[in-house]
Amino acid sequence: MSNTTAPSTAAPAVSAAQDTGARTAEAADVITGARERIDALDARIIGLVQERMAVSEVIQRERLASGGRRVHLSREMEIIEHYSRQLGRPGTVLAMTLLELSRGRV
Template identity: 45%
Template sequence: MSTSTDPAAQIDALRGEIDACDAQIIELVQRRVAISQEIGALRTASGGTRLSLSREQRVLDRFRAALGDDGASLGMMLLRQGRGRL
């Protein structure tokens, strides 16, 4: 972080860091969606179901454990991005 004592400059620098984090998050979500859709297509092509509820529950549990109830909501949003609404 900047050593400037000007709060406006510090805020601008921190917002720049947030913008960089957001860009990385967006890139990772797009990658996750593509991977999830590929898995769904492979499962369907091999005669399986499009999704695995037990796998989805493990994902939600992991997000909840790391981030609380909002984490579970985030995990559900990511699942919907990859497979669509049920």
């Protein structure tokens, strides 16, 4: 009988500090807490985007039912300008993405 053991196939444990990129346990704790907050904010943002899409669908449905067009370009420009003023160039991209998500679902 041999006393050799088979090599372990389990992955080595990664400490919280390594997982966060932090160099200390204290920094890892701060980063972990902040990441949890970001995850919660992201969940709220996604929920708000979905709510925005639903409201936009109501507007589009009413506009089409009354003989109007699905998209109101001057309103979209107002939205893009608002996001751009508040967030700069990335705000423009964000506004355009939100409009794309909300457009044409009816």
